Amino acid sequence: MKVEAVALEGIPEVAPGDDLVELIVGSAEPIGDDDVVVIAQKIVSKSEGRFCDLTAVEPTDRARELAAETEKDPAIVQLILDESRAVLRAVPGVLIVESQHGFVCANAGIDSSNVSGDRVLLLPIDPDSSARRIRDGFRERLGVAPAVIITDSFGRAWRSGQADVAIGCAGIEPLLDLRGSADSNGRDLAATVTAVADEIAAAADLARAKASGHPVVIVRGRGDLVRDIDGSGAVAGLRERSQDLFR
Amino acid sequence: MKVEAVALEGIPEVAPGDDLVELIVGSAEPIGDDDVVVIAQKIVSKSEGRFCDLTAVEPTDRARELAAETEKDPAIVQLILDESRAVLRAVPGVLIVESQHGFVCANAGIDSSNVSGDRVLLLPIDPDSSARRIRDGFRERLGVAPAVIITDSFGRAWRSGQADVAIGCAGIEPLLDLRGSADSNGRDLAATVTAVADEIAAAADLARAKASGHPVVIVRGRGDLVRDIDGSGAVAGLRERSQDLFR
Numbered sequence: 001m002k003v004e005a006v007a008l009e010g011i012p013e014v015a016p017g018d019d020l021v022e023l024i025v026g027s028a029e030p031i032g033d034d035d036v037v038v039i040a041q042k043i044v045s046k047s048e049g050r051f052c053d054l055t056a057v058e059p060t061d062r063a064r065e066l067a068a069e070t071e072k073d074p075a076i077v078q079l080i081l082d083e084s085r086a087v088l089r090a091v092p093g094v095l096i097v098e099s100q101h102g103f104v105c106a107n108a109g110i111d112s113s114n115v116s117g118d119r120v121l122l123l124p125i126d127p128d129s130s131a132r133r134i135r136d137g138f139r140e141r142l143g144v145a146p147a148v149i150i151t152d153s154f155g156r157a158w159r160s161g162q163a164d165v166a167i168g169c170a171g172i173e174p175l176l177d178l179r180g181s182a183d184s185n186g187r188d189l190a191a192t193v194t195a196v197a198d199e200i201a202a203a204a205d206l207a208r209a210k211a212s213g214h215p216v217v218i219v220r221g222r223g224d225l226v227r228d229i230d231g232s233g234a235v236a237g238l239r240e241r242s243q244d245l246f247r
Numbered sequence: 248m249k250v251e252a253v254a255l256e257g258i259p260e261v262a263p264g265d266d267l268v269e270l271i272v273g274s275a276e277p278i279g280d281d282d283v284v285v286i287a288q289k290i291v292s293k294s295e296g297r298f299c300d301l302t303a304v305e306p307t308d309r310a311r312e313l314a315a316e317t318e319k320d321p322a323i324v325q326l327i328l329d330e331s332r333a334v335l336r337a338v339p340g341v342l343i344v345e346s347q348h349g350f351v352c353a354n355a356g357i358d359s360s361n362v363s364g365d366r367v368l369l370l371p372i373d374p375d376s377s378a379r380r381i382r383d384g385f386r387e388r389l390g391v392a393p394a395v396i397i398t399d400s401f402g403r404a405w406r407s408g409q410a411d412v413a414i415g416c417a418g419i420e421p422l423l424d425l426r427g428s429a430d431s432n433g434r435d436l437a438a439t440v441t442a443v444a445d446e447i448a449a450a451a452d453l454a455r456a457k458a459s460g461h462p463v464v465i466v467r468g469r470g471d472l473v474r475d476i477d478g479s480g481a482v483a484g485l486r487e488r489s490q491d492l493f494r
Contacts, residue, residue, distance in 0.1 A: 158351035195409060195410045
C-alpha cells in the first residue's frame, strides 16, 4: 500500500471573495474522485474574509483581566473570547480555549502571522460547511468529488510542538472505526478507532514548506476513505465534553 | 514537494530475537540515506521479547483497587503500574498513565491484541535506543543510515480516536523549530515548532492496513530531516511536566 502527499505549486496569495476551487484547478495537478484535497485554514479564512481589525476592538473588563494574566494584547484577547465557548487555561503567554466550533486550541485559532498590519485572521465560521462548499465547487467545475479536509496546526497536551489536524471535512469521516474487526490472531482490535482525517492532515503538512506557501496538498492512495456523501464533518471527531478527562 | 509512504509487504510474524533489519532488508523495497523507516512498536517489542505472562503476575493491593476503579484485570493493572511513573486518570474502562519513558498514554502502552493466550506485550524498555540499534543495523548491512522512527497508536485529549506518534527516533529530531524564520510578510512565525516525527508516524499509519500486518513503512521525500547523528530521541518531543497544563 502506498500513500502520497503532493503540494500544489503556484497557489497565489488569497484575498476575500477569491474562489479557492478556481485557484486549485488552475494548478497543474490533476484531481480525482479518490483524492483528498487538504487545504490550510489560512486560505479558507482569507477567501471568506475572516479578517479582523484589532484597532476596532473594544476590550471588556474580562478581556483586560485575561490579557494581564496571559500577557497578551487586550484586543486580541477580546477576539479570542468572542470566538470561544470556554476558557480552559490562562497562564503567561498561553490562552487555551474551546472555540465556538468545539476545538480545544490556543487563542481560538486566531492567527497573526502571514497577515499584515493590525489585522488578524479568524478561523472560518463553520469549517465543515466551508469544506462542503469547496467540494461542491469541484463537482461543478470538474465533475469529480474528492474528499476535502481543512486543516490547522494545533498544539497538543503532553507532547511538544504542533501537528496539523482536521478542522473541517467533507466526503470523509474523521474517524475510521475498526472495532469488531479481527486481528491476525482472531482477537478483536478492541480499542482501534483511527483518527484518519487528522492523520491525513499531518501527512499533508509534511509535503508543505511552511514559510513559502503551499496551502493546498493532494493526498492520494486512500480512496477507500472517500465517500459520496459529505458526512458528519470534523466536529464528529471531537471528544464529547463528558467523555473528556483532560479539561 | 512530494512525500510518500510505502508499506513493506511480506514482513513475517516476528518472534523474540528476530533481527528486524534482516526482515526489512529482505523485502523488495530499497532503502536509502534520505528515507525514514517507520516501524510499529509491536514488532520491536516482539523482537525484544517484551512479552509478559499475566498468570505469573501477583497484583498488589494498589493494583486491585485501581482494577476495581477501572473495571480491568488486576494482573494487567499491576503490569501497567510497573511500567508507569504516575497515574493521571482512572475511570471505568480507562487508565491513563505517564509511562516510565514519560509518554502519557492509556495502559502504559501495554497491548493485548495481536498477542495470543494470556500474554501481553509491553513497550520496548527504551524505544530511542531500539531505534538507534536498528539504525546501526542498516549502517552495517546496507551501508546507509536512514532515520528510524518507532511508532505507537495513542489516544489524545479533546479529540476522539487514536493517531500514531513517535515513541522512538534515531537520525531525526522529533521537533522542527521554525521560530525566527520569517513568513511571506516578513513576520516571525512565532509559534511554529512542528512535531515532524509525529506527523511522519501519522503519515506512515495511513499506508498501513491495520488488521493485515504492515508493521514497516518507508517515508520518502523529507530527506532534509534526516541527520547523520542519531540525535536526542523521541523523549525530546515530550512536554516538560512543569510546562504541561493538562495533567
